Amino acid sequence: MELTGAEITMRCLADEGVEYLFGYPGGAVLHIYDELFKQDRVKHILVRHEQAAVHAADGYARTCQKPGVCLVTSGPGVTNAVTGIATAYMDSIPVVIVSGQVPTHAIGQDAFQEVDTVGITRPCVKHNFLVKDVKDLAATMKKAFYIATSGRPGPVLVDIPKDVTTARCEYVYPDKVELRSYSPVVKGHSGQIKKALGLLLEAKRPMIYTGGGIVLGEASAELTQLVRALGYPCTNTLMGLGGYPATDPQFMGMLGMHGTYEANMAMQHCDVLLAVGARFDDRVIGNPKHFFQEDRKIIHVDVDPSSISKRVKVDVPIVGDVKEVLSEMSRQYAAGGTKPDAAALKAWWTQIELWRARDCLKYDRASPIIKPQMVVQKLYEITKGEAFVTSDVGQHQMWAAQFYKFDKPRRWVNSGGLGTMGFGLPAAMGVYLAHPDSQVVCVTGEASIQMCIQELSTCKQYRMPIKIVNLNNRYMGMVRQWQEFFHGNRYAESYMDALPDFVKLAESYGHVGMRIEKPEDIEPALKEAFARKDQLVFMDFITDQTENVFPMVPGGKGLSEMILV
Amino acid sequence: MKHIISLLLENEAGALSRVAGLFSARGYNIESLTVAATEDATLSRMTIVTTGSDDVIEQITKQLNKLVDVVKVVDLSEGEHIERELMLVKVRAAGKDREEMKRMADIFRGRIIDVTDKTYTIELTGTGQKLDAFIEALEEGAVLETVRTGASGIGRGERILRV
Ligand SMILES: Cc1cc2nc3c(=O)[nH]c(=O)nc-3n(C[C@H](O)[C@H](O)[C@H](O)COP(=O)(O)OP(=O)(O)OC[C@H]3O[C@@H](n4cnc5c(N)ncnc54)[C@H](O)[C@@H]3O)c2cc1C
Numbered sequence: 001m002e003l004t005g006a007e008i009t010m011r012c013l014a015d016e017g018v019e020y021l022f023g024y025p026g027g028a029v030l031h032i033y034d035e036l037f038k039q040d041r042v043k044h045i046l047v048r049h050e051q052a053a054v055h056a057a058d059g060y061a062r063t064c065q066k067p068g069v070c071l072v073t074s075g076p077g078v079t080n081a082v083t084g085i086a087t088a089y090m091d092s093i094p095v096v097i098v099s100g101q102v103p104t105h106a107i108g109q110d111a112f113q114e115v116d117t118v119g120i121t122r123p124c125v126k127h128n129f130l131v132k133d134v135k136d137l138a139a140t141m142k143k144a145f146y147i148a149t150s151g152r153p154g155p156v157l158v159d160i161p162k163d164v165t166t167a168r169c170e171y172v173y174p175d176k177v178e179l180r181s182y183s184p185v186v187k188g189h190s191g192q193i194k195k196a197l198g199l200l201l202e203a204k205r206p207m208i209y210t211g212g213g214i215v216l217g218e219a220s221a222e223l224t225q226l227v228r229a230l231g232y233p234c235t236n237t238l239m240g241l242g243g244y245p246a247t248d249p250q251f252m253g254m255l256g257m258h259g260t261y262e263a264n265m266a267m268q269h270c271d272v273l274l275a276v277g278a279r280f281d282d283r284v285i286g287n288p289k290h291f292f293q294e295d296r297k298i299i300h301v302d303v304d305p306s307s308i309s310k311r312v313k314v315d316v317p318i319v320g321d322v323k324e325v326l327s328e329m330s331r332q333y334a335a336g337g338t339k340p341d342a343a344a345l346k347a348w349w350t351q352i353e354l355w356r357a358r359d360c361l362k363y364d365r366a367s368p369i370i371k372p373q374m375v376v377q378k379l380y381e382i383t384k385g386e387a388f389v390t391s392d393v394g395q396h397q398m399w400a401a402q403f404y405k406f407d408k409p410r411r412w413v414n415s416g417g418l419g420t421m422g423f424g425l426p427a428a429m430g431v432y433l434a435h436p437d438s439q440v441v442c443v444t445g446e447a448s449i450q451m452c453i454q455e456l457s458t459c460k461q462y463r464m465p466i467k468i469v470n471l472n473n474r475y476m477g478m479v480r481q482w483q484e485f486f487h488g489n490r491y492a493e494s495y496m497d498a499l500p501d502f503v504k505l506a507e508s509y510g511h512v513g514m515r516i517e518k519p520e521d522i523e524p525a526l527k528e529a530f531a532r533k534d535q536l537v538f539m540d541f542i543t544d545q546t547e548n549v550f551p552m553v554p555g556g557k558g559l560s561e562m563i564l565v
Numbered sequence: 566m567k568h569i570i571s572l573l574l575e576n577e578a579g580a581l582s583r584v585a586g587l588f589s590a591r592g593y594n595i596e597s598l599t600v601a602a603t604e605d606a607t608l609s610r611m612t613i614v615t616t617g618s619d620d621v622i623e624q625i626t627k628q629l630n631k632l633v634d635v636v637k638v639v640d641l642s643e644g645e646h647i648e649r650e651l652m653l654v655k656v657r658a659a660g661k662d663r664e665e666m667k668r669m670a671d672i673f674r675g676r677i678i679d680v681t682d683k684t685y686t687i688e689l690t691g692t693g694q695k696l697d698a699f700i701e702a703l704e705e706g707a708v709l710e711t712v713r714t715g716a717s718g719i720g721r722g723e724r725i726l727r728v
């Protein structure tokens with residue numbers, strides 16, 4: 001039977017097993033919405049801004065092993081979505097975006113709500129398609145899902161002109177796709193793995209540094225097994241938190257600009273570094289020139305060859321999927337019989353413990369003003385480390401990363417690569433839908449939360465009992481911190497006058513609002529909020545305005561040049 | 566160093582802009598870029614001449630390979646290869662210069678393909694260097710207009726780039 005393009009679009013989504021579609025209607029997608037209305041396999045979540053549709057799909061994807069999917073209209077629908085798409089792109093998150101386009105005959109005519117969607121999104125998608133013929137639609141949808149989820153994941157956009165949604169053809173959803181121009185390498189070269197293991201076992205000062213790739217590649221069990229077997233220290237990037245259990249004694253904390261003293265020192269002074277699913281970001285190693293050490297050997301495992309030797313020269317490159325490579329490494333280690341140099345390792349751990357004793361994350365626990373770190377610490381205790389935590393961008397994000405100890409992957413959801421303020425709340429909506437029986441918390445700041453505050457309305461409509469922890473320092477704290485350190489205390493426009501009353505704001509959206517001003521009220525407030533199982537609670541914590549995030553590696557400096565408390 | 570990179574890409578609308586966009590977004594140099602369909606209608610062949618350190622060239626080939634529309638990438642400069650570029654050049658050729666200009670064209674194995682009483686239009690094929698040398702060899706002010714295609718490259722001997 002022949003179906004219309006709109007029917008085919010919906011059938012593809014359903015056949016792909018899509019549970020939720022995050023979207024916002026408009027002229028170019030009306031036929032698709034009409035088909036959406038007639039079916040009940042895919043549930044639609046009506047957001048209040050297209051940026052939020054993508055962030056929600058992204059949050060969904062980050063916490064379950066499935067891609068997130070959204071639907072937006074042409075023109076402003078797409079341009080609103082761009083920030084979300086770029087966010088997903090920078091963090092390699094599988095999201096499929098279906099966008100409406102003006103009819104094929106109107107393309108290029110400056111038609112109403114026409115933008116060059118493929119052109120605008122090209123630099124921030126893994127791939128995109130413009131479907132000009134309904135006969136290509138189903139196959140293109142299949143390709144989109146395949147590309148988004150395989151290899152190094154990423155967002156893929158499918159732009160569908162309105163006339164294609166009304167044109168008809170036979171519907172067949174392909175079982176699988178093969179693309180001659182795209183076939184990600186999965187298995188790592190076993191010779192290279194052997195070489196890497198050899199180096200690792202000769203190390204006097206080994207270090208294991210892992211990132212988002214462990215989370216994306218579902219390899220935290222394999223990583224944990226290998227790290228424990230070797231007895232080596234392990235650090236995670238901001239994107240990799242939860243990839244290795246944070247409460248394990250071999251865990252060194254996060255590394256990088258706001259990483260721990262011990263992680264950064266060990267990273268700088270190790271003689272063999274195993275990097276897995278991490279991309280030597282500038283926020284991680286600072287200036288590559290300062291990072292360089294003559295006698296340090298680097299092994300780098302990544303599914304994307306272009307991540308390897310991009311910023312840092314690597315001695316043993318291994319292109320492959322983390323899960324495959326790490327299991328092969330463990331297998332070879334078990335079979336090999338060679339053990340790490342016990343004496344050297346002992347001396348190395350002694351050094352590390354000295355660094356650790358510096359207690360770089362200390363803060364004034366007796367302060368009469370609420371310290372933001374304490375809020376996160378209490379949040380961690382009260383949720384027993386089991387919550388899904390989303391975040392926005394700024395100091396609060398760093399404190400969440402430093403003080404919430406993630407023992408499992410896919411529990412920590414934040415925008416690391418693009419650093420998108422406004423990500424936290426909509427991402428939490430997607431997380432909630434993926435895990436409706438879990439606690440979902442958004443740790444945010446008073447500036448960030450205002451960037452997608454309208455989503456409180458979506459949360460009401462779909463009864464999403466998200467807990468919002470607003471670390472309200474009445475400053476764009478991260479900006480203020482840089483101005484304090486590097487711009488002579490000139491706080492240019494990092495202060496917001498006329499903040500809303502967040503309690504009333506939450507209430508006006510139909511939620512519960514709380515304002516917490518004293519340290520002794522932190523715990524009771526959190527407990528009460530979590531006791532309200534079916535309600536969204538907005539907790540506005542009035543925190544110390546002048547608190548800074550430490551340690552800090554200033555831009556352009558090396559990892560051992562940290563500013564400490 | 567100068568490199569000649571050859572690629573096969575899907576003959577799809579927008580594939581060219583993905584490649585060109587990659588170079589501008591990542592700040593890579595393009596000295597020239599040529600593209601046309603091949604004997605297989607589903608594939609285009611592109612030749613890019615670029616410059617950069619070894620690290621940059623390595624990133625360029627990796628990034629190109631990563632584009633979903635790109636089927637194959639080879640850095641021709643890594644081995645024996647042939648490079649050819651076509652130039653059309655309109656030169657002043659009046660009076661006593663006329664004979665000299667014809668002689669120059671002959672020396673460089675150029676062909677005069679259009680003539681007026683004041684000008685010649687010369688067609689010249691060769692490596693970029695040879696075309697540069699021709700322009701250099703002409704008297705100042707003799708050149709009225711040049712148009713160059715950018716280099717096309719192919720491996721020597723049995724080196725073949727195909728799917
Ligand atoms: C305010 C702010 C401060 C920040 N401070 C810090 C900081 O102090 N420390 C820090 O670490 N970050 C920090 N960041 C984040 C930083 O900008 C980067 O986003 C982050 O460091 C990148 O993490 P990653 O290296 O793990 O790479 P990701 O972006 O997570 O990339 C994952 C890598 O793994 C690879 N990969 C994916 N899947 C697989 C697979 N299956 N197999 C193999 N490989 C795979 C990918 O190809 C890629 O190379 C900060 C961000 C902000 C906004």
Ligand SMILES: Cc1ncc(C[n+]2csc(CCOP(=O)(O)OP(=O)(O)O)c2C)c(N)n1
Pocket residue numbers: 392393394395396397419420421422444445446447448449471473475476477478479
């Ligand atoms: C969309 C966007 N615009 C600007 C920035 C730059 N920026 C980074 S952090 C920050 C301040 C965030 O303030 P707030 O949300 O209150 O968090 P705090 O640092 O105070 O915890 C800004 C403006 C950004 N990351 N994203």
Ligand SMILES: [Mg+2]
Pocket residue numbers: 394445446447471472473474475476477
């Ligand atoms: Mg703030």
